[in-house]
Amino acid sequence: MSAQDVLLRTGRFLRRSAATSGDLHTLRLAGGTEGDAFYRDRWSHDKVVRSTHGVNCTGSCSWKVYVKDGIITWETQETDYPSVGPDRPEYEPRGCPRGAAFSWYTYSPTRIRYPYARGVLVEMYAEARERLGDPVAAWAEVTGDPEKRRAYQRARGRGGLVRVSWDLAAEMVAAAHVHTISAYGPDRIAGFSPIPAMSMVSHAIGSRFVSLLGGTMLSFYDWYADLPVASPQVFGDQTDVPESADWWDAAYLMMWGSNVPVTRTPDAHWMAEARYRGQKVVVVSPDFSDAAKFADEFLSVRPGTDGALAMAMGHVLLKEFFVERDTPSFTGYVKRFTDLPFLVRLERRDGRHVPGRFLTARDLGLQEEAAEWKTVLLSRNGRPVVPNGSAGFRWSESGKGRWNLDLGTDPKLTVMDDWSQAAEVLLPRFDGGEPVVRGVPVTRINGHLVTTVYDLLLAQYGVRRPGLPGDWPEGYEDAARPYTPAWQEPITGVPAERAARLAREFARTAEATGGRCMIIMGAGAAQWFHGDTIYRAFLSLLLLTGCQGRNGGGWAHYVGQEKCRPLAGWGVLASAADWVRPARMVPGTPFWYLHTGQWRYDRFDAGELASPVGPGVFRGRRTADLVAEAVRNGWMPMAPAFDRNPLELGEAADPVAYTREELRAGRLRYAAENPEDPRNWPRVLTLWRSNLFGSSAKGNEYFLHHLLGATSNLEHPDPEAASGKLDLLVTLDFRMTSSTVFSDVVLPAATWYEKHDLSSTDMHPFVHAFNPAISPPWETRTDFAAFHTIARAFSDLARERLGVRRDVVATAHQHDTPSELSHDREPALHVVERDYGAVAEQLAALGPLTERLGLPVKGVTFRPDEEVAWLGVRCGLVPRGVAKGRPELDTDAKACEAILALSGASNGRLAVQGFRELAERTGTDLSGLADEGHRIVFSDTQARPVHVSTSPEWSGKESPGRRYAPFTINVEHGKPWHTLTGRMHFFLDHDWMHEYGEALPVYRPPLDLAALFGESGRLRYLTPHSKWSIHSEYQDNLLMLSLSRGGPSIWMSDEDAARLGVADNDWVEAVNRNGVVVARAIVSHRMPPGTVYMYHAQDRLIDVPLSEATGRRGGIHNALTRVLIKPTHLIGGHAQLSYGFNYFGPTGNQRDELTTIRRRSQEVRY
Amino acid sequence: MRIMAQIAMVMNLDKCIGCHTCSVTCKQTWTNRPGVEYVWFNNVETRPGQGYPRRYEDQDRWRGGWTLDRKGRLQLRAGGRLRKLLTIFANPLLPSIQDYYEPWTYDYENLTRAPLSADVPVAPPRSLLSNQPTKIEWSANWDDDLGGDPSPDPVLAQVSEQVRLSFEEAYMFYLPRICEHCLNPSCVASCPSGALYKREEDGIVLVDQDRCRGWRMCVTGCPYKKVYFNHRTGKAEKCTFCFPRVEVGLPTVCSETCVGRLRYIGVLLYDADRVAEAAATPDERDLYEAQLDLFADPHDPVVAAAAQAAGLPAEWLEAARRSPVYDLVKRYRIALPLHPEYRTLPMVWYVPPLSPVVDALAGTGHDGEDAVNLFAAIDALRIPVSYLAGLFTAGDPAPVTAALRKLAAMRSYMRAVNLGRPPVLPPEAGMSEEDLAAMYRLLALAKYDERYVI
Incomplete structure (x- = not known):
């Protein structure tokens, strides 16, 4: 025995209640729990409250918030989601590290505890208020005096915020609103708050206030570039995707431009688990991403070239599964559910032909109602047939009972037969070659030379059939001609053989499983200028293989696509449609494009990017001209609408006739035609649930300079453009962001653990509640309470000064309404009466239009008469005033109750009624889709997440026994898509689509910025979603900063770093013509050379030093990006190519950008 | 045969997405307090990578765990107990705070309090230890997603035949780590005060806060570096396997919150x-x-x-x-x-x-x-x-x-x-x-x- 053992053995006897193991290695202490009272005490708590995080994220995770001694301590996930079946994994637990770090904010030093306002502004306002004795006059003077105006605008973003009382803050905001409405018009007031689903009431209350005034709500989904424009183009739907539990049903899963573990953290387990079910997983991404770790195959594709790979896969698929052999399950599907059998007219151009419009009933000489919107196909015996289901049947009286997918015949996919002739068609290509000439079989109908979409598609994809003339690829190895596997290899970097093999595997799996192949597609593919073409190439793969509308199959677009499941109820509250209709809802991208002066920097011809075989309608024009044309045509709404106060137009005896006459006479102009005119500026902007200036503002420096009049990093701002348009920027938030530091007034918001609200998502089928764990601390208020405060202050000031007014509202041809089939080329005009003194009362009560006009949702109308009566009993009735006898909505909990009562997804009675109305139109039996007895009330959602039910608000079927997949109602019940043909579209026949050469799926490479803008940067600058934040939320959170690099960072490959002399963690500066970013480098071999990532939404407030290039604070990730409008997104009045808020509109795409990076001095100054 | 029960954990790395939710919920519950700012009872490492604390697996340097002596008997690698006792007042062999990381915060107050200035207010980093301005150089998760150079990874050094750190052959996975609650815990054996113990009923290894004298021999002894020193209380702390939860039938926080x-x-x-x-x-x-x-x-x-x-x-x-x-x-x-x-x-x-x-x-x-x-x-x-x-x-x-x-x-x-x-x-x-x-x-x-x- 050694000396040490002797010591130990002796020691044993000196110790009480402890046993030492025989080998002396272990000390065992029975009942040792007393010794650790510290941990036991730390675990104890007084209550646990269910809530969630109203951040712009699709998680919609239910959380337990722990409270001890009235203090929020921490949070862990709830695990009580209803089961989705015994044979599959469950949703528990949902959450991610960001959500888990949330409670840090509650008591953090970045918490906004009191109202603040810019000191210079407060001083000037208080002085004028004192002198003039009137808030509105004071506001008019301060903003009207150029020097005073300049003084506070220049101070934006430079500190000097002072604490003010809620009364003063509300008075200033109210005065600004009253003055703006009176001097310029209500549509000069704008509100921006994204993604209602993440906290429906908090969104709706502000949007409701803005809409009651006649102010403008700005869209976000398209602005974020999260809207996949291909979805309205192909499906006639905004975005409808499977819940993540449906990944489990997929037999083949491609993750394409989507980093699921990072961006869909709580859902990623479905992917990991489905692999154990034998699911094959393929990841396509430029970098070796977190998702690639799970892949059976990882394909590194060059950024922005994904479309080329998809086109080549489509080539293989068409050749091997359509032309070389018939695959009955595929052809049967495309005949019934896509536009492939429909006939297209060919037009002469340059001695050859180009595709024109769909052949319609009118072209057949039929005189019936809406004949020009009824498309035609060939019956089995070759006769033209006008099948049911096209848009012409949707809105016409005679179409009643015929808007369905009954073909009445087995249509021919091709016009090719032994006697058919061929025509040479010119097809554009954009990868550097001349247009190709390829033959399609043709026939002549009623004098029109026609072919089918299918025939055009084969020509476009370069799939040769014997007997057709033209320039065709020799085989898969032909690299010179699109779209062969060999052609894509030098573009994408993916070996030709792999592209072909993947296509084959994909199709074979789809064939074997009845369409259970899924493509999860994301921002990496969507957010390019030509992202819609990339997506259409993806969707083609799914449509051709019959995967759409199937459980476990189809597209799964997961980028900012939150689903506000109780849609109708939220919609009526948010647009104040219970009191006034219509609301002003304007697409964000063109709004910012015009009002931040970015349009002035597009110095190239709008025809520059057009097709060489297009009609040439863009030539000689600028993109801003096309925006103005879209507004004039009534394709897109814009704010302001006119260069005059719409209340002034409302003073005419017949405001609509007067407005039309003034327009015709040229005395009244569209504001979009001259965004620099001070009469046409937006004047007041309110942000809540949003950090526009630290996150989504593409062209951030242009925003700062032109919109705010603040100092920016713009090297050469256009001296002729306006600077400092906004009179007032207000932000409600609970933490400091770029938006708050640039705001004139900052209001302290309650956090998500301090209020009632509702949350839902498309990733799971549940609705669940926010509940207050504590009351809003310090002087913070919920968004609900804050807007009521503002509304009361506003109404008090407005009652006398504004009174009751008539407002002329211009709206665009609206999708899912009869106006989507309009030949008018002007906006519709409506007169809306506004009782400005009653806004606060209206805000707090459910108005009478709810049941009087019903709730329109996607072409059907809910009639909630019983529900309004129920709400009156549940919530109480307003005792007096303009809302006398109406249900009260004076608390956030009552607003939750109203949203659930007025939506089909949460109220089976409305869903059944909606389906009954829909069935009258389709003439088919839709009973049984919804259950009249299904009903969710607010307390249900407080108890645990509750399953929603099938409703006409959405396209898929769902129930506790059925996972949600989109378009299952269409496929299983023959209900048409909301498109021109009523089917999913490969072909888009609008003139502007032809002008851009995108009538058919096509490959378009990333923009050549050197040619367009003279950009000298060479590194591809991408801004994917971050692992450590949800947009700008959490990127300032100490826990997230501790787990990441603790400040702004740019990922680059080890090769690029070596070339630039940059070591890991070195300070670098990234510059281009738009701005400058200062960050630290993360050098990694998982990055492909030539591409750098600056993860999204790293705000300028944390650890951002002064730039060496400009001497000023470095910018946010969007300092290097800017808005680029794609004209085809402006099209309107053409069935699915019609405006809808967040449904269709130009995207704020930002991935085509380049930068130059250099190592800077490592001595940084702040 | 003497049957004992141990509560144990399995983590399926094939499913780990490296999200760190476990780390955050654990930290929020247990160690978001002064003295243990740098402590993550649960952390997640990207492998290959250096880990936290940096290169903790290099036992030639840190001398954690056990070895066999010439007679084939178990011996603490850091030296026998007598040696420990004799050198108890000397600095034990420990990773420095820089090997873990120097915890920091930011001057968040600037954002609201900054007077009217020349530029946008900003919150620069500040050390939580010295309260001085700092540059962030290392963290508990520095090599996340293969960031930086993973080649000092001690395990990688053993994979002699091929070191593949090129883009074409990139690979990675995540390794979440808590205390191993070993059957033969070297931390317990290293403690001169007998403060560390393995619970009789379920085998959870704990530090008796009343007994701990802050010798830090346990930190040296643990080859996983999962015992930490609270510099405020001067005592050792470690993952408790959430015993207050486990005792009432709840899984540990890191487990239940693992998405x-x-x-x-x-x-x-x-x-x-x-x-x-x-x-x-x-x-x-x-x-x-x-x-x-x-x-x-x-x-x-x-x-x-x-x-x-x-x-x-x-x-x-x-x-x-x-x-x-x-x-x-x-x-x-x-x-x-x-x-x-x-x-x-x-x-x-x-x-x-x-x-x-x-x-x-x-x-x-x-x-x-x-x-x-x-x-x-x-x-x-x-x-x-x-x-x-x-x-x-x-x-x-x-x-x-x-x-x-x-x-x-x-x-x-x-x-x-x-x-x-x-x-x-x-x-x-x-x-x-x-x-x-x-x-x-x-x-x-x-x-x-x-x-x-x-």
Whole structure:
């Protein structure tokens, strides 16, 4: 025995209640729990409250918030989601590290505890208020005096915020609103708050206030570039995707431009688990991403070239599964559910032909109602047939009972037969070659030379059939001609053989499983200028293989696509449609494009990017001209609408006739035609649930300079453009962001653990509640309470000064309404009466239009008469005033109750009624889709997440026994898509689509910025979603900063770093013509050379030093990006190519950008 | 035979998405307080990578765990107890705070309080230790997603045949770590005050805060560096296996909040009399088998009787019978211990990550979905088997390959079922169809009440 053992053995006897193991290695202490009272005490708590995080994220995770001694301590996930079946994994637990770090904010030093306002502004306002004795006059003077105006605008973003009382803050905001409405018009007031689903009431209350005034709500989904424009183009739907539990049903899963573990953290387990079910997983991404770790195959594709790979896969698929052999399950599907059998007219151009419009009933000489919107196909015996289901049947009286997918015949996919002739068609290509000439079989109908979409598609994809003339690829190895596997290899970097093999595997799996192949597609593919073409190439793969509308199959677009499941109820509250209709809802991208002066920097011809075989309608024009044309045509709404106060137009005896006459006479102009005119500026902007200036503002420096009049990093701002348009920027938030530091007034918001609200998502089928764990601390208020405060202050000031007014509202041809089939080329005009003194009362009560006009949702109308009566009993009735006898909505909990009562997804009675109305139109039996007895009330959602039910608000079927997949109602019940043909579209026949050469799926490479803008940067600058934040939320959170690099960072490959002399963690500066970013480098071999990532939404407030290039604070990730409008997104009045808020509109795409990076001095100054 | 019960954990690395939710919920619950700002009872490492604290696996430097002396007897690598006692006032062999990381915060107050200035207010970083402005140079997760240079990874150094750190051959996976609650804990043996102890009833290793004198020998002794020094209280702290939760039947915070659903908690029965013998197994590559051998089959009547004799409550025995940990560790043998060569007999085990497999095959032109091809490809994984063996089996590739084969066989079998083809289970998988079905249920469906049996 050694000396040490002797010591130990002796020691044993000196110790009480402890046993030492025989080998002396272990000390065992029975009942040792007393010794650790510290941990036991730390675990104890007084209550646990269910809530969630109203951040712009699709998680919609239910959380337990722990409270001890009235203090929020921490949070862990709830695990009580209803089961989705015994044979599959469950949703528990949902959450991610960001959500888990949330409670840090509650008591953090970045918490906004009191109202603040810019000191210079407060001083000037208080002085004028004192002198003039009137808030509105004071506001008019301060903003009207150029020097005073300049003084506070220049101070934006430079500190000097002072604490003010809620009364003063509300008075200033109210005065600004009253003055703006009176001097310029209500549509000069704008509100921006994204993604209602993440906290429906908090969104709706502000949007409701803005809409009651006649102010403008700005869209976000398209602005974020999260809207996949291909979805309205192909499906006639905004975005409808499977819940993540449906990944489990997929037999083949491609993750394409989507980093699921990072961006869909709580859902990623479905992917990991489905692999154990034998699911094959393929990841396509430029970098070796977190998702690639799970892949059976990882394909590194060059950024922005994904479309080329998809086109080549489509080539293989068409050749091997359509032309070389018939695959009955595929052809049967495309005949019934896509536009492939429909006939297209060919037009002469340059001695050859180009595709024109769909052949319609009118072209057949039929005189019936809406004949020009009824498309035609060939019956089995070759006769033209006008099948049911096209848009012409949707809105016409005679179409009643015929808007369905009954073909009445087995249509021919091709016009090719032994006697058919061929025509040479010119097809554009954009990868550097001349247009190709390829033959399609043709026939002549009623004098029109026609072919089918299918025939055009084969020509476009370069799939040769014997007997057709033209320039065709020799085989898969032909690299010179699109779209062969060999052609894509030098573009994408993916070996030709792999592209072909993947296509084959994909199709074979789809064939074997009845369409259970899924493509999860994301921002990496969507957010390019030509992202819609990339997506259409993806969707083609799914449509051709019959995967759409199937459980476990189809597209799964997961980028900012939150689903506000109780849609109708939220919609009526948010647009104040219970009191006034219509609301002003304007697409964000063109709004910012015009009002931040970015349009002035597009110095190239709008025809520059057009097709060489297009009609040439863009030539000689600028993109801003096309925006103005879209507004004039009534394709897109814009704010302001006119260069005059719409209340002034409302003073005419017949405001609509007067407005039309003034327009015709040229005395009244569209504001979009001259965004620099001070009469046409937006004047007041309110942000809540949003950090526009630290996150989504593409062209951030242009925003700062032109919109705010603040100092920016713009090297050469256009001296002729306006600077400092906004009179007032207000932000409600609970933490400091770029938006708050640039705001004139900052209001302290309650956090998500301090209020009632509702949350839902498309990733799971549940609705669940926010509940207050504590009351809003310090002087913070919920968004609900804050807007009521503002509304009361506003109404008090407005009652006398504004009174009751008539407002002329211009709206665009609206999708899912009869106006989507309009030949008018002007906006519709409506007169809306506004009782400005009653806004606060209206805000707090459910108005009478709810049941009087019903709730329109996607072409059907809910009639909630019983529900309004129920709400009156549940919530109480307003005792007096303009809302006398109406249900009260004076608390956030009552607003939750109203949203659930007025939506089909949460109220089976409305869903059944909606389906009954829909069935009258389709003439088919839709009973049984919804259950009249299904009903969710607010307390249900407080108890645990509750399953929603099938409703006409959405396209898929769902129930506790059925996972949600989109378009299952269409496929299983023959209900048409909301498109021109009523089917999913490969072909888009609008003139502007032809002008851009995108009538058919096509490959378009990333923009050549050197040619367009003279950009000298060479590194591809991408801004994917971050692992450590949800947009700008959490990127300032100490826990997230501790787990990441603790400040702004740019990922680059080890090769690029070596070339630039940059070591890991070195300070670098990234510059281009738009701005400058200062960050630290993360050098990694998982990055492909030539591409750098600056993860999204790293705000300028944390650890951002002064730039060496400009001497000023470095910018946010969007300092290097800017808005680029794609004209085809402006099209309107053409069935699915019609405006809808967040449904269709130009995207704020930002991935085509380049930068130059250099190592800077490592001595940084702040 | 002396049967004792241990509450243990298995983490399925094949499912880990590296999200760090576990780290955050653990930190929020236990260590977001002064003195332990730098402490993460639970952390997640990207591998290859240096880890936290930096290069903790380099025992030549840190001298954690056990070795065998010339007589083949177990001895703390940092030196015997006498040596410890004699040098108790000297600085123990510890990672410096820079090896963990110097915790920081930011001047957030500037954002609201900044007076009217020349530029946008900003919150620069400030050390939480010195309260001075700082540049952030290292953190608990510095090499996240292969950021920086992973080549100092001590395990990588052992994978001598090929070090693949190029874009074309990039690979990574995540390794979440908590205290191993070892059967033969070197931290406990290192403590001069007897403050560290292993709980009799469930084997959780704890620090008695009343007894701890802050000698920090436990920090040295733990080869996983999972005992931390609270610089405010001057005492050691460590993962408690959330004993206040486990005692009332709740899983640990890190487990319940794991959104990858990759953690399993269950009871293992083992023969306490043979612990020292197993830990002293001469060849370190045999340690895995030796430790497996300690685990008693709860369905065995002899074991049940012994457990009863040892005073084990009946419900513990029942829990042991339903233990997912027992199934994954012993029955299917797909979970492996982390660094068995440290001889501490760790009780947090890992299912090695399988993917991507077919990717490697695609280059060879084989059909990657064929089971036979899959087996052949396991040696061609993007993640080298030798690297996994360096982590889990003291370098022996055989147990790793066997585990991966089972995972591959399950996928291949289930794919056939999924596509409506007749499934085939190759004998090389080394398991029955019944076991495959049960394993599938545990790994794929992973229902809450089957993940956590406490």
